[in-house]
Amino acid sequence: MTDLMTVSPTPVHRLPRLAEALDMDPGCLWVKREDLTGLAGGGNKARKLQVLLADALAGGCDCLVTGGGAQSNHARMTAAAANIAGLGCELLLTRRPDSFDPGGNVLLDRVLGATIHWVEGTVLPYAELESAIREHSEKLVLEGRRPYALPIGGSSALGARSYAEVARELDNLIDPDLVVVATGSGGTHAGLVAGFGDHCRVLGVDVGARPALATAVEELAVAAAAMAGLSRPSGSCQLDTGQTGGGYGVPGEAAREALLTAARTDALLLDPVYTAKAMAGLFAARRSGRIGRTTRVVFMHTGGLPGLFTRRFTEWLTGESR
Ligand SMILES: Cc1ncc(COP(=O)(O)O)c(C=O)c1O
Known part of the structure; x- marks a missing residue:
């Protein structure tokens, strides 16, 4: 582990x-x-990520995929967990163009080297974002990757x-x-x-x-x-x-x-x-x-x-x- x-x-x-x-x-x-x-x-995502990462590695994945609001702590910590495990990390983050701020967690996501995909529009369309995480993972599979999709907040x-x-x-x-x-x-x-x-x-x-x-x-x-x-x-x-x-x-x-x-x-x-x-x-x-x-x-x-x-x-x- x-x-x-x-x-x-x-x-x-x-x-x-x-x-x-x-x-x-x-x-x-x-x-x-x-x-x-x-x-x-x-933060509270560390304990969740410890078990979710073990599950991902047991399944032979090569990257973690998750999402949240632009300032998602879960996204930042998923990027960190991926780095430690030597995996890729793809983040789907929502933002509103009028209130977007590249500081805080967004800056840390970038420092950690995660690939960010912006979902423009509202702050957090919960169900749509859950679907987008799954769809993005399916797309990665077609490209020959082995993604592990984590739900918003790691709350499986x-x-x-x-x-x-x-x-x-x-x-x-x-x-x-x-x-x-x-x-x-x-x-x-x-x-x-x-x-x-x-x-x-x-x-x-x-x-x-x-x-x-x-x-x-x-x-x-x-x-x-x-x-x-x-x-x-x-x-x-x-x-x-x-x-x-x-x-x-x-x-x-x-x-x-x-x-x-x-x-x-x-x-x-x-x-x-x-x-x-x-x-x-x-x-x-x-x-x-x-x-x-x-x-x-x-x-x-x-x-x-x-x-x-x-x-x-x-x-x-x-x-x-x-
Ligand atoms: C700092 C912080 N506190 C609390 C929560 C809420 O935890 P949960 O999503 O498990 O309800 C989150 C989730 O993103 C968080 O980042």
Whole structure:
């Protein structure tokens, strides 16, 4: 098996100053640092890629094919995994000509040497992009290549299953009442649910990437649990759909407040597309009383920091346009 030189288990830290800002017991809020996995900047895709790459290599593939929004962290880390395994990498990335920014993950995709195919138009037409990934792979087969297609976010049942392991890591250390996570394609959320065996212990915060997200998470959780030999999870998908802002990649004022508060209390740096929205969901859950003063909560830091280093998000945070 190719070693992607990732770190696991990832560290867990308390966030006492942030807890205090939220009027929580300072010992009751933790962060799971999935942003520190390693693999070209780190993030939640590292664990998925470790198993998906093994599957790809077992099938004798010669290149990885995947896709996402222009600032996809999954695309960047897939490019990194391909390099380490000595494979090619083809990325289908969506962009809108009026808001395209070549910084952040796009710059890193280029540094890593991936072949980028731009899909012009909307930000993330989810189903169309999934089809485009499959069609591009079929085209490569006709050219004599041996591609391995990864779905958006690496969220096949196999990819999602890798997060069942994280539920075990958390139960061994903390036994949390609730884990709060950014939910994009749904695999990370679903894997955690599969590992805990219970939907009620995971609150996903919808970042606006995937339609019919709750159904996708429930189906993936059942499939991931079955694959891991675990029982079917109880309960139903817990999703905060109130933090999507202006849609995928467009954070609102609540995400901005969450990003700045996390940075200015426990110096936790969040990204604008995923983790700031997830933290806004945690704040909302505390304000509504869903999270109590002594509820044991783990915030999943899933990475994504490169996205912050784009002109658009600099303007969003500072109000400065140059
Ligand atoms: C930084 C970051 N956080 C969270 C997610 C969401 O994970 P998932 O797609 O498994 O729902 C992603 C997915 O792209 C991500 O890049």
